Every structure is written in structure tokens, then in C-alpha cells.
Amino acid sequence: MPAAHTSTKTNDLARMRDRCRRAYLAAREGDVGAQVLADRRYAQVLSAIEGQPAAARVVMLQRAAVWFEITVDMRTWPDRIRGLR
Numbered sequence: 001m002p003a004a005h006t007s008t009k010t011n012d013l014a015r016m017r018d019r020c021r022r023a024y025l026a027a028r029e030g031d032v033g034a035q036v037l038a039d040r041r042y043a044q045v046l047s048a049i050e051g052q053p054a055a056a057r058v059v060m061l062q063r064a065a066v067w068f069e070i071t072v073d074m075r076t077w078p079d080r081i082r083g084l085r
Contacts, residue, residue: 002041005017009021012058013054013057013058014043016057016061016062016065017061019061019065020042020045020062020064020065022069023064023065023066023068023069023072024038024041024042024064024065024068026068026069027068027069027071027072029072030075031055032046033067034071037071038071041064041067041068042064043063045064048060049061049075075082
């Protein structure tokens with residue numbers, strides 16, 4: 001039974017790593033400032049997940065993916081909302 005549980009964690013980790021990578025690449029599109037910020041954040045996340053248990057890696061990658069996705073989404077927000085940043 002533990003093998004199936006480990007396999008699920010591995011699958012979750014692979015899916016979350018892929019989601020985070022796709023969100024990171026999308027966040028890089030835009031101006032140079034967006035690229036620098038996204039590159040820095042992605043490097044920090046990859047560094048931070050090293051040596052962590054699989055469950056912690058999944059959560060950390062998920063949070064980073066959400067951050068990148070919001071960054072991309074904010075590009076279409078009206079100015080009155082963007083000013084709240």
C-alpha cells in the first residue's frame with residue numbers, strides 16, 4: 001500500500017512542477033521587469049524546495065504557480081484594480 005501512496009505524491013509533484021513551470025513561462029512574457037521578477041522568484045522557489053519532503057514541495061510549487069498565474073492575470077485588470085497592488 002505505501003508504494004501507491006508514494007506514487008501519488010510523485011505524480012502530484014510532477015504535475016505541480018509542470019504547472020509552476022508553465023505559469024512561470026507565462027509570467028516571463030511581457031517587459032524586461034516582468035522577466036527579471038519571474039526569473040528571480042522561480043529560482044528562489046527551485047532553491048527552496050530542495051531537500052523538502054514531497055508534500056511540502058507540492059505545496060510550495062502550488063503557491064508559486066498561483067503567484068505566477070495572478071501576475072499574468074493582473075495584466076488584464078482595469079487600472080482602478082491594478083492600483084491596489
